[in-house]
Amino acid sequence: MSCPRCDAPTVAFAIPDDLRDQLPDDRPGAALCTRCLSVTPLDDPPTASPDFARVSDAFPVNDEAAVALACLLALLDSLVLYRAEIDAVAAYAETRGTDVLRTLERLAADDGVEPFLDLDRRARQLEQLI
Ligand SMILES: [Zn+2]
Structure with missing residues (x-):
């Protein structure tokens, strides 16, 4: 599918139950715009491992951490509203070896993406939160 916001290609992925519990949408998958x-919720995500390198080199190599990062991007736009959820999803990524703040900063610095949200600002807010 293409992104409903900007029409670019997306990377579809399945969301593990532990992460789905933290998301406002309870669908089993989502698609991240490259x-x-x-992030757009999906009813029928693919079973294959998502290739987040298509989005940015900043994404973690570890699949679970990369999925958590993508879920975090879905929540970051509503940082205040989803404070507890963001904390849980960030912890999920951190326990899988990812430095969440650094990854967001690298994403913000990647010329290959044009984030719809101000990633630098969100990263700074997140830093105070977690
Ligand atoms: Zn898009």
Whole structure:
């Protein structure tokens, strides 16, 4: 599918139960836009491992951490509203070896993406939160 926000290609992925519990949408998957990084819930995600390198080299190599990062991007736009959920999803990624703040900073610095949200600002807010 293409991104409903900007029409760029997306990377579809399945969301593990532990992460789905933290998301406002309870659908089993989502699609991350390769350009604007917006996340769209999906009813029928693929079973194959998602290739987040198509989005940015900043994404963690570990699949579970990468999926958590993508879920985090879905929540970051509503940082205040989803404070507890963001904390849980960030912890999930950190326990899988990912430095969440550094990854967000690298994403923000990647010229290959045009994030729909201000990633630098969100990263700074997140830093105070977690
Ligand atoms: Zn997009």
